[in-house]
Amino acid sequence: xxxKPQRRTAFVTGASNGIGAAIAVALAQEGWDVAIAATRLxxxxxxxxxxxxxxxxxxxxxxxxRSPASVAAATAKVFKAFGRLDALVNNAGVTLRKSAxxxxxxxxxxVMQTNVRGTFLLCQHVGRRWVKQSxxxxxINVASAHGL
Numbered sequence: 679x680x681x682k683p684q685r686r687t688a689f690v691t692g693a694s695n696g697i698g699a700a701i702a703v704a705l706a707q708e709g710w711d712v713a714i715a716a717t718r719l720x721x722x723x724x725x726x727x728x729x730x731x732x733x734x735x736x737x738x739x740x741x742x743x744r745s746p747a748s749v750a751a752a753t754a755k756v757f758k759a760f761g762r763l764d765a766l767v768n769n770a771g772v773t774l775r776k777s778a779x780x781x782x783x784x785x786x787x788x789v790m791q792t793n794v795r796g797t798f799l800l801c802q803h804v805g806r807r808w809v810k811q812s813x814x815x816x817x818i819n820v821a822s823a824h825g826l
Contacts, residue, residue, distance in 0.1 A: 685734075687760040689713040691741060691800070692770030694721035697820060699728070701767055706734035713756040713763075715741035715770065735760075743770055743796025744788065753803040762813065766804045768797045769820040 688705050692698035693714035702712045706729040714729070714736060716722050722738045729736040737759045742748040756763055771793045774781055801817055808815045 684762070686710045686764040687712070687756075687762055688765040688767060689715070689739075689756050689763055689804070690767040690769060691715045691743070692768075692820075693725050694718075695724075698767075698769035699725040701769060702736075703728045703732070705765075705767075706732040706736070709734070710764075711735040711760060713737040713739050713759065715739040715752060717742050741770070743793075743800065744791040745796075746799055749796060749799045749803060753800065753807070757807055762811075763804060763807070763815060765816040765818065766800065767818045767820065768800060770796075771820075771822065773822060 686709070688702075688710050690698055690702045690705070690712055693702045693712075694716040698714075702714045702725055705712050711734050712729055714722055714725050715738075717740065719738050719740050726736050726738060737756065739752045739755055740748070741752040772789055774785055774789060797819060801819075804815065804817070
């Protein structure tokens, strides 16, 4: 007897509000189970509530993209919970709302560690799992017009 078809799964970062929350909810409405991440788990409560109204499974994940250890732990948690991952949506990011002439070195490093290095490391961790498991996947990197 064939088992129930496995639902597709996605991992959405920066899902506590705005675009990330909307992506997580839209995926859930389309039949996906979603892992959602933010730096502080309590900020995900509204997104969890909205996802659960669709009947989708959801997993809250604490993720600090500035920390390679956090990236590794978050990736492991998602794969352990779902057993698979079909899509990664890198939406988390930080921006500085000030003149470039006023940005400090520490502020610049935070932006680069989060938006560039952290996003790359998460892609790398997920990609390594896909290669090891010989499974396909999709990565979507959301960027801001501020990058222009």
